[in-house]
Amino acid sequence: MTGPGPDAAGAESGQPALKPVVHVTSPTEARNPRTTDIDRVSTLDVLRLINDEDRQVAEAVRAALPQVASAVDLAVEALRRGRRVHYVGAGTSGRLGVLDAAELPPTFAVPPEWFVTHAAGGPAALLRAIEGAEDDEEAGHQEIADSVTAGDVVVGLAASGRTPYVAGALRSARERGAATVLVTANPDAPLSAEVDVFVAVDTGPEVVAGSTRMKAGTGQKLVLNAFSTAVMIRLGRTYSNLMVDLVATNAKLRGRMLDILGEATGLDEPTCAAALTEAGGELKTALVAVLGDVEPGRARAALADSGGHVHAALAQLGRP
Incomplete structure (x- = not known):
């Protein structure tokens, strides 16, 4: 939900204008009841709490495997027809997509153009956060408009399931006749109704509320590992x-x-x-x-x- 825009009174008084505010509704943003005392326990117990939460991720991925299989079949068909697979994400999600795609050519001798990556903020965002990049829906729309053709598969990676950059990319992909997939940690993701395959990995509240580089990121990494490896196996690699x-x-x-x-x-x-x-x-x-x-x-x-x-x-x- 978006809050009030710039404060006109503040601007007139010389105070900095308020920036738009978004309150994300997603399990990843909830407070985890199992880790509320994490800042009051020993170092080893901190690590045990983190590990206890991480152990739940594989089962969450397993529950989503039927949807991952559908995504694999779409990608295999696209690649057999000479089309491409695109990963789109922001922040951790974008970096994970780049990592997965980069490792496929040396491992399976696939042409580098088979898997194309799009990260909000461009290459610079792979090394440091680019403020506001994930909120630019038009940038995501244009990024895909410039590179996707009918028959491609576009995989959106968004822990919250609502990232504007990813939303713009997926909508642009559909307009161009590409198949669309959303991988998220939010079972109630707003974008679920707008994609061909909805992969919801319900990893629940993070160890530190909202830190989606943790369980949500691990879930995305496991899905991408399984997805791309299964595609390679089905293609005889x-x-x-x-x-x-x-x-x-x-x-x-x-x-x-x-x-x-x-x-x-x-x-x-x-x-x-x-x-x-x-x-x-x-x-x-x-x-x-x-x-x-x-x-x-x-x-x-x-x-x-x-x-x-x-x-x-x-x-x-x-x-x-």
């Missing part, structure tokens, strides 16, 4: 529970690539290294070549025909 589409950009990842090929095939490291070299450093190609007992070129073609799914490529090669 893993074989079993092994990430076979990673990009070996450093020594650790080169070692991991050898370990994964060895784990999947049972071959020793020198043999795996030779198979990777023959496959041009492409782990998935080497894997299909070894398991399918074919040359890398044929393995690469089978993967292309199967949409990158290792199991489907092996079945095509007669090696189910």
Whole structure:
């Protein structure tokens, strides 16, 4: 609810004008009855109280998994059609979206343009708070208007479920024919009726009232981890529970690539290294070549025909 605008009398008297006030109605803003004495207990007990609250987050996410699954299916379909997934958020929510998107290319070798991030206040807001950025609905609307096309999926991240910047972005996305998702900690979020998929992670009152970087932020992080990883799995970016589409950009990842090929095939490291070299450093190609007992070129073609799914490529090669 918005309070009174600038105080005309104050302005005439030379006093600073009052800025608009908003009272947010959300469980995250309520006072937590379990932590009212948190400033009067020992350091260890402070940490125990925080941990006790954190333990509730995973169950809250679990209750929202059917809705997360719907969001995953939307994203998979969009990416298969050459469209994109967008994360939109302000403050902690915006930073979490950027973090999730940034980690996907090296982990799953996805093109960086598949997941696009929009944070209120721009790149500078990732390092420090930008006053008023989250309240700019028009900025969110314009940000999406400039980058979203029909068939994209736009995921709004807002602990309160009412952040103006996110609201503007989601409304703009709908106008352009994009599918919309809202991830929030407020089951009664005002924006729930305006999106295609409503993911409410009911994490309840925070340890410190209103500090949504805590449980609400943890809930968003868990949802994003599950969402993007499930999208990658459905797109064939893993074989079993092994990430076979990673990009070996450093020594650790080169070692991991050898370990994964060895784990999947049972071959020793020198043999795996030779198979990777023959496959041009492409782990998935080497894997299909070894398991399918074919040359890398044929393995690469089978993967292309199967949409990158290792199991489907092996079945095509007669090696189910």
